[in-house]
Amino acid sequence: MSMGYQRRWETRRQAGGSAADEARDSYYGLPAIHKPHWKWSIVLYFFLGGISGASYVVATLARLFGGPELRPVARAGRYLSFLTVIPAPLLLIYDLGRPERFHHMLRILKLRSPMSLGAWGLLAFSLFSGLSALTQAAHDGLIGRRGPARLLRATPDRLVGLLGSGPAFFLSGYTGVLLAATAVPLWTKNFLLLGPLFLSSALSNAVTALYLLLAATRQAGSHALERLERLDRLALLAELALLLGLRANSGPVIGRPLDAGRLGQAFRGVLGAGVVAPLLLQALARRRHGAIAQALRLLAGLLVLTGGFLLRCVIVFAGHRSADDPHATFELARKR
């Protein structure tokens, strides 16, 4: 018997109920498919990878179109992107059953496998993110003035940023495709929504993180912060729409883990505290000034980031739950 789910006799059974009764609605309630083994490290990877990619995009756009006010945004975005991408491969390797064979991920390139694409995409993006961060560091004089620093300063950072934005978007969104292309009912049922959802959440997380960083370090002016907040609002609204769409699209059986138990609470928490509440708090903050507004924005930012992490937890673990539910599997694969 595979690991990870309880035997029925450890749970309550009814007196007089027979083995036949237990196999009436499903095969003793046993899962019809195997869920993945993914735990916190993968959830964290999804979260950090999302921020990394999205902050790179934001940095690039800020650099390209933001004018001088947004210079700090571009700078912070490049650093944030690089810092959050560093743990990504480590988290992935840690999750492997045979970590010493991590390099087998780059043995092939398989276009039908989101994970294979993801491995290459992560590699490519890391190069861009690293290059951009180093370039930024060179500009900022953090790595001296000569030798490589000079070379770096000479790189066309806007072009690099433009080219790197492809992989950056990819890294923020492919994880949704990775989940979608499985037999896990909750994920595959929402195959068109997961990528956009992860992308919009990544964007709001990245923007929020940048906002908090810049606000805390007083690096950016109020215009810059306003623009960031505008973007955050749009991303959050997109996320809200996608979350509601996801719940509706899942239906009563496949979507059950989004309603029931702790995961249900968490899902409602993501919606309420992670998306709706920040929107409201931001709106409130816009009508206030000074410390109150700052506190409201800080709270909103923290809620967004927490919600972003929680969202990935909910999607991953509710997926596990739906994989353990044979009714969800059968609902997905029922005769048409």
Added chain:
Amino acid sequence: MGIKERLRTHVGRVPNPVSEATRQAHARIRGAEVTVSVCPYCAVGCSQLIYTKDGRIIDIEGNYESPINGGTLCPKGAATYGLLTSPLRETKVKYRAPYSDHWEERSLDWAMERIAQLVKQTRDVTYEETDEHGVPVNRTLGIGHLGGATLDNEENYLIKKLWTAGLGIVAVENQARI
């Protein structure tokens, strides 16, 4: 492998990169010695093939030639390899002295001699030459024997011969009774 071939097998929509180990894969019974045996479990009488390499059993399977099992086996028959190699298999003589609470390891020779002595002792004490009417019975009821239905015919023959004809042990019984 050329670079072109390598690209073809390693990059693409669904490439199919076969490893060296896969190319080399083969059945472990290739080139093994084969011995014909009979399943030791029930009485259906399935013929088995025991594959050995370097004096070790590496596999036991059904024998296609048999008109009874035609290569097939039941779960017990299919587990015969496990019967011979289970981690619980005992390969040492164990001895428990009277009133002792533990096993002791003893040599096979010691055990054989001790058993022979005990048989003689018990037999000498309990031997009946005649019954109460003076009819020769030449037997002992002091020793009994159980087992035989999982042993070979030749073994049963030797048991019956030694115990009953040689030592007068009459309470010789096997699982046919149960």
Added chain:
Amino acid sequence: MSVRASQGDGRAGTTGARPGALGFLTDTTLCIGCKACEVACKQWNQLPMDDFGFTGYSYDNTGDLGATTWRHVAFIERVSDREGRRPTRLKAFQSNWLMLSDVCKHCVYAGCLEACPTGAIIRTEFDTVVIQQDICNGCGYCVPACPFGVPALSLTDGKAHKCTLCYDRLKDGLEPACAKACPTDSIQFGPVEQLMERAKRRVADLHAQGVTEAYIYGDREVGGTGGIEGLNAFFILTAPPEVYNLPAQPELPQRKVLPAFLSTAAAALGLGLAALLSLRR
């Protein structure tokens, strides 16, 4: 159960099995639930016993396919009717106590194989699907990518495992261990095309004998649906697939890859535009 006729996609045959493909026909109507297949498989592949215990699931104490169980016999009791009456006149062959020896389906298009990022999972010269143990790094992506719940990660070696259709034996022209052991020929091994012909004849025979419920699971109508294009290891069943814990019309998960990427790209465009508009001076 009645399986609806296929939508008629114009392709001949009931599966997309490649010529010369080898596979299993598991005919549950001949299965006596002896589990010889489970043991023969473990014996040949030297798989350890599972962490076991009494389940109460009829006579099934192994539960499902796993890293160390590559054949698994399911037991479903259908003895009484709703009023608790036990039958005496039974349908021909297996009835009322359903037993099925489940196994990797060796799909014509396999989710696990397409998911595998290392190329550990390959399609062999016999058209079977095998996880190369010298390559697998235990990423575990094949596990949820299988619509039948077949591959699983081993707790001991960290790698994914499943039925190899005895790849090593096939290389030496030997029959897979489970099919060889099966005492009642419930498990039959051979070229899929021949097995499919045999299965159709068998189902027709069963229908003639009053077993009108019998059908093939693993063609393009049921089991091998949604881009899977049929199963190289297929079954004859007499109850709806779900009864045996099998999905009726599963899909190849990788069918979702392209549309999912497209929707994500569209979202990227949208969000990128939103970002551009928000951030621009």
Added chain:
Amino acid sequence: MPGLGARLGRGGATTTQQSLADSDCIVIMGSNMAENHPVGFRFVLKAKTKGATIIHVDPRFSRTSALADLHVPLRPGTDLAVLGGIVNYVLNSERWNSDPFFKEYLTHYTNAPLIVSEQFKDTEDLEGLFSGYDPEQRRYRTETWQFAAEEAEQDHGPNAEPSSAPVDMTLQHPNCVFQIVKRHFARYTPELVEQISGVPRDLLITVAETLLQNSGRDRTSAFCYAVAWTQHTIGTQIISCCALLQLLLGNIGRPGGGILALRGHATIQGSTDIPTLYNLLPGYLPMPSTQAGHRSLREYLATEQPPTGMWFNLPRFMVSLLTAWYGDAATPENDFAYDLLPKISGDYSFEAMIPMMADGVMKGLFCLGQNPAVGGQNAVLVRKALANLDWLVVRDAYEIETAAFWYDSPEVRRGELRPEQIKTEVFFLPAALPGEKEGSFTNTQRLVQWHDKAVDPPGDCRSEPWFLYHLGKRLKELYQDDDTPKGRQITALTWDYPTKVLWDEPDLQAVLKEINGFTVADGKPVSSFRELKDDGSTACGCWIYSGIMPEEGYNRARNRRGDDKASLEWGFSWPNNVRILYNRASADPQGRPWSERKRWVWWDPEQGRWTGYDVPDFPVDKPPDYRPPEGARGLDAHAGDKPFVMLPDGRGRLFVPSGLLDGPLPTHYEPWESPVGNLLYPKTPRSPVAPLFERPDNPYHEIGDPRFPYVITTYRLTEHHTAGGMSRTVPWLAELQPEGFVEISPELAAELGIANGDWVVVSTLRGEAEARALVTDRIQPLVIHGRTVHQIGMPWHFGYKGYAQGGIANNLSALIEDPNSRIHEAKAFTCNLRKGRIGREGEHPL
């Protein structure tokens, strides 16, 4: 085995597993064939694929039932009532009375036309008893059971049935066997059988009709049974009733017909042929007994040698056996050392041994591949008996419960007994397994197959021959100067087998040659038992195996050329390589095949001999129209249309004048422990002659004891083997059925508040066992005598060693025997069941 032997002549299965594929109807009753003989069941499915009807008569819906066309549930212990109902229906059926085949088979091949003595009184007349019952001794005197003409010649002993007994070929004589049988079974109406067994009357009629439709010239039906028939106080009679029915239906000796006894161990047939059994010598020679008057060889032969039939050759078999065993010490002058052979004078069967040990009569015990601490009846008493031994030698591949009883038994675990209180000196000797030694097994169809040695056994593991040979050598040495009978007995024994290099392993080819038989003068093997002599010039260890080594070095058990017919070149089948016994009956009285479809063995008038696919189980040149001359002896006294060569008159016995201790005809009695009385014979509820072991540590439940309201039956699972020593220790099998359990119906579970998977305790006056409850519709309550009787099923494999453990079912069973076979009754007794545990949570079960 006496069940088949008494009616047909030999105790072995009459047919082969392969022949089942030729059946038109297969009744599996008293057996769970798909589970316990899965590979044999292939042939049932082959028959089914060709259109045969499969009927499973069994209390439980098992894996066999799932593949059957009819499942006929019955209360455990009522098989004979059901069979009797079928016999009754058949005899009065339209088909049986209109198709001349049945009467032709019956009048020529069975003793149906013979006239029985006027003194015989049936159970019909005596309310469930036959004439000749001695209530004091609980046994029958058989004088009144004889045929009419014999009465004056009682002196000839019980086997003296002259072939000239009066017959009535019209079967009309009121005292002819046929009419007695008909009257005897008239009581077994479908209505009454339903009340006794719970089998609905229309279902019983369906079974009988199906059998009738599939029996006749062109069709044959087979029965498969196993220990669910033997393990009853009337087990022998259940089997004999089946033989009677198959004779009535003309199914014996024919392809696709017959009775297949399904044995549970690899060579349970072989260990009966070459018996490690107290009451037999090899080849079914009776063990000399003072109770039977076997004081000398002359007296032994006088009582046991019939004038006609195969057993007329008894002196040749016996003298050849004595010559094989005592060699030079066996001379014509000393009656071939007959005195050295021990004599029995009581019951020393397995069950009798347990009280002998418990009471200190038996002081030493060898267990060679048997596990009585789990497999023995009243296992609580068995373990108590083991603890009372001076010494115990266990030879096995695993440390089985019997070896570990002194420190790990439920009694020790519960603290009732401590190792320090147990005196038994215990030896555990690791044994070699097949694959590590060579030898032969005799399978369920009497087929002897040799297994070759592949590797040396590990460590101290040794084969049984090694152990016996070397122990024998040591004992011979210890006794070499002892000239009393006990010394001469062992020193006279021939024990000089050539040995092979490794560890001086005795050469089993030499042992096989001794079993086969050889001429003493030149040591050349005999080619058949027909060459055996009664003058000491031949030696033979087991006459029915003669021919297995017809020439030096040619071991026919090692023949490995099968085919799709009789496979005569695969192994060696006793007797004389015959595959289907009594196959003379596959031809009509004139020697022609009954039909083309059922052709097997027939008379070839041109060659003047019997021929066919099989070896004829008949004198090969005796023409069908042969009629014995006056005073003929042995097989010469049989006419050419009498297929049952072992029996004195060559006729299958519907009526058994001797050889069965509980009556010449099968009669239903209730199990010793039953929830209800006997509706057929209320005054005789239980077997009047079942041997009892009435002692405080073996109490019985009275009929209808309210404390023990449930019927329990014990059985085996596909995944395990007998007492578990060879399966609970093997990881791949242990995981498939990892714990002991009992099967109960949802109805009973609801009554007792038990959920699937709960712990329950099953109890009898002998002991208790705990297990998990498997609540399943496959067990059903039956309405018996108008009230609901609940049934409980419990696999008996489990014990306290190995990977898979569980409560011991035999803690519950009792010492009680069938009088003929001395087999116990574990398939039907009464018990109680409650929710809960004996031990604590987390402990392994008691």
